[in-house]
Amino acid sequence: MESTLDIFIKAIFSENMIFAYFLGMCSYLAVSKTVKTAVGLGAAVIFVLTVTVPVNYLLENYLLKAGALSWIDESYADIDLSFLSFIMFIAVVASIVQLVEMIVEKFAPALYGALGIFLPLIAVNCSILGGALFMQDRQYSTILDATSFAFGSGIGWFIAIVAIAAIREKIRYSHVPGPLRGLGITFIITGLMGIAFMSFSGIKYGKDKPAEKTAVVKQTNK
Amino acid sequence: MAINRDSNSYTFGFAIVLVVAVGTILSVLAIGLKPQQEKNDIVKKQLDILSAMMDTKAKGISRKNAEEEFKKYVNLDDAIVLDVNGNIKEGVKAFDVDIKKEYKDKNMKDADRNFPLFVAELDGKKAYVIPVVGKGLWGPIWGNICLDEDMNTIKGASFGHKGETPGLGAEIAQPFFINRWIGEKISDENGDFAKFEIVKDGSGSAKESKVDGITGGTITSKGVEEMANRCLKVYSVYFKNSKK
């Protein structure tokens, strides 16, 4: 089975939040005009993902999942609260974002100056809730795995937004056809970057699998 | 308005009322729909097993009549559960075993794992349906493999997947890939397990225990190979013993 490190690398590259699942596209497109703001938002996403996913993991496994309540008393083993998971996850994300904002403002004003304006944006960033939902879907067996998945996803998102911001800064000097300017060309570039990222799906994970690199890279050229 | 909407007590009161209202509505709905959802899961499982034995579409079997059709072919009283060494386990109901859940659970010991085997009757002959589970490129893959009454020849199969690349890995669910498995044998002359191998050069149809992979879907094909080998091995031991 996958090791913690595998999960981490996989979350950054082959299961990149932006290029493989398009999560967090709204802020990705809106805040990628300059590299500086992109770095700020990217860092905030890494931070919030790494904090919220483990919390949601505990919530899922000790409260919501079918039979999760059995640690209180065996008679609760039949209770399945998983239908509440969406609402719980989003509430956790929203309140943690709020909490983090207050804590950072109080104790690290410099960091708040850098991240502050991005934090409220993040509550409705799909990649944060997406992280929680993927965690639930894939049922990671330890909290360590879930955290490394969250951290990796955050880094993947960071890489994606910083890369597109750098490209957008440069593309301003290029002659893009009028109707494609701005949004249109950003979509197409993101698509091309996604195709490039697909080649990462050939990375070999785990020990037991035979090398398959060349075979999978070929499929994207087809 | 007389109420101060920004006062703390109003905010708290509003939050409490909202939470109670939403909680009540959702609980009622979830409990009300639960039987239907559970039934869907059962029907899906039955449909998967049936589709390994026959072309369910051609026979007009769908979610609507799967339950009755399932009873016609499969007798759940004959179904057994094996342990990892191929011995029969008592006290476990084959249909209730969730192999997908067991496969995902890394902390489970091999000795505790269950291997269900369904016995069905098709055109007057016995057929054995083995559920299998493994992982593809993106997520879990699963399936059912149906053996002929000789407990050896593959008669049919059905494969499913969660999110394999459509057109590439996802093709494992297509009839053309499943047809490549039909006629393969799971054990050699001595009754020992014959390992399957997915090959890329197109020679699979001619050779025994070799199956052609899917172009561009290598990792998923390999996943099917690993899944079939790991699961079928357990059963071959049981078949060998029961034939004696």
Place this chain on the structure above:
Amino acid sequence: MSDAAVKTKAPSEPLFSKKNKKLVTDPLTDNNPVTIQVLGICSALAITVQVEQGVVMGGAVLFVLILGNLIISLMRNLIPSRIRIIVQLVVVAALVIIVNELLKAFLPDVSEKLSVFVGLIITNCIIMGRFEAFAMANKPWPSIMDAIGNGLGYAGLLILVAIFRELFGSGTLYGFQIFGNSLPGEETGLYTLGYVNNNMMILPPMALIIVGIIIWVQRSRNKSLIEQH
């Protein structure tokens, strides 16, 4: 923007006045939530491989948006401003859970395919965006119209992208074979002439490129939408 126009509306206005109609028609074209307002792309693209999924997803968003806009609009004078965002989130989340449970019960196959993307409707920016920008400040009826317009605009784009991807990627539309049978060994129709499905279309990045091209076409037809860097 159409939002500002409605705030000053007279009380005796007929149900289908020009303004209300405009609320529905605007988001379908010149103010499309996806291509112009750049909202709700997250969940839109990953599930447009098949038209059927696009239709279900569009329908789900439409349902959540209409009911949500209505509820928020009815409660707009009751919601304490400090917990406004979280109240909106709770309403969306509750509606999405309802949709998810209904899908699981009555359309289990589709629900399996959509997997986590149903849950992601919660963070679909269109929904929160419309709550905040429109329903909080408007009466229920215009809010419903606004929801229908934006929901249809979103669903329409989803289906349009899905049509391209399914037709050229799998040679089918809504599951029906358009170009004939593509299975190796038993080809019929176009496939006998050597036509091959374009597997690229099925891969996720193509969705982005198709949306990019749709934006290109739309902005070429309506020059006023062109961005000045």
